[in-house]
Amino acid sequence: MNIDFEKGGGLVPVIVQDADTDQVLMLGYMNQAALAATQKTGLVTFFSRSRQTLWCKGETSGNRLALADIAVDCDADTLLVRAKPKGPICHTGTVSCFGSQGSTGFGWLANLAQVIEARKTADPTSSYTASLLSGPLDRCAQKVGEEGVETVIAALAQSDQELISESADLLYHLMVLLAAKDLSLGEVITELRNRA
16 A cells, blocks of 8 residues: 655545444544554554544543554545444544434444344344344244335335335345344345446
8 A cells, every 4th residue: 555644744634434334433644653553453543643642543432443444545645444433433422523413324224234233132022123033034034025015016006105115114124134144234235246
């Protein structure tokens, strides 16, 4: 990776993005030593401009950033770090330094997948999702089939809003079925990308 540290006086800006949701989490700066520490430890490390020293994100709060990958931009003077956050990243306690709303768009599906995964250990009487996950696999599969049929009916004979609603039900139940099989929507996306 060829990075032009000299252009920024020894520092390059680093955009940090959640590797699962694609949400932008923060902006920091790295020098060569911070980049080397990040690559060596697998924990995102920055150069603090105010303290003039390296700091590993979360060294006091415990809210670390586990490195997923690093990309350099076309001018070789900015880095995109994709990481898996362990806790809120902003010092204000929010997920992102760019607002507290959480991920939006397709990235929100990763949040839903985390909720579904957490329901695997929940009391089946406390949650519909937990009841599906604790029941027989054929019940999850049957729900996907039912929702698929309802989506087709909505597309052919109902309003656009009904189609949206049934599509949401279908996607949710598919994600539950994948979780029941210890698979993820990410793996489905990878398969689609491989087919493109």
